[in-house]
Amino acid sequence: MKHHALEQLEIVAKVNHDYPRLPMSRRERLERWAELLERYPHPALSTLRETEYQPAVERAALRTDHSPISVAFADPVLRAAGMENDSYGEARRFFDLTDGQLHRLVCYCHYGAAVSATTAAHHVRALFTRENRSLLARLRDFFVG
Template sequence: MKYQPISEVRSASEIRSTLPLPMTRDERIKRWAMLLEANPDRQIQTLSEIETEHGRQRDILRADNSALTVAFEDPVLRSEGLRSDTLADAITFFGLRECDAHYVLCSCLNGQTMAAGAVASKVRGLAGQRASLVATCMIVGALMAFPVAVALL
């Protein structure tokens, strides 16, 4: 046995605990998609016409058995900081743009219900594909504005 001074023994025996790193935006989104894919035939409620709500009413928008409910039921996502299954909390937690949320969650694009597998596909598309979603958002915005423009003429 080799003699070592107590100071060296103490430094060698220190136990260092490291907390797990917080999930990245893409990891959160992929987990959400995975949760939806776990039961792909489950019928998921959409949020009713997101674009017609404003301010506080829009922030608290939610639906029972929505894709946001699936995310909020997950203890891992809650431990990462998901506070509720409302639209505002999901936008903040998942780092969604308004048009991302509209594309994935709104009834005007998706009907009143969707199969969880179809929602999962849309959610998974949000991870790492920011440029293509900009184009989608612009197209959706133009389509929504078209009836208004026609009515004004």
Template sequence: MKHQPIHEIDALGGIAQVQGATLSRRERLQRWADLLSRNPDRQLKPLSRVEFYAERERALLRGENTPISVALADPVLREAGLQGDTLGDAQKFFELSAAEAHYLLCDCHFPGQMDAEGMANRIRKVATPKSLWSRIWM
């Protein structure tokens, strides 16, 4: 086995270096959406009944193969500060309001299946600043 510095290994995998760089909220959300778009047909699991939990319990919600777990698997987002795969971790890192987190991750918004490309599109909507008028109609 050949030993290589981590920056050389990262370069082989196409991983962007973010050492010391701070990603804006929009950049973090865009990266998350881009990760999901890499495998657009991937079926993901939403979180169940998010709105029925008390705030403290809601923050601890997690699951296997969720959009949050996709984000956590990315070394760039972890380096930027994503600490775990709970709803609370995602809300804190991506600066999501309770309404945005519910819109993105709750099963009540996904009749049928949740696919990665659809989730990426939702994340991009949240990441894109809008006028007050357009937010009313979202």
């Protein structure tokens, strides 16, 4: 399947921006992503290089085929819920993540060129299981990472 940004599609096709989106909570979106990663048939996913060193505009546009983000974007349910492409910036917006959270999930510096789908799923699950933790624990995660 070939993926295109919405802007690219608008050049060659009429895009209905009023198409209804499926309402999903942040937790539901993250749970869906974790499930997709757990079922992903290939053991290794590509990482993104040096996300922490890129200027914000360039970091937002980062993408690569066969990444944890592209697994999410390939899912019609998440696309229907509003995921518009498989870029770093879109994953950050759609899943309501901080740069630190997304960096920990997809950056080369943590895993090398590839991360296992199981490891990525584990880190996605940690994002929504931490929501039920105490305020002190969440503050520690925010400042420490």
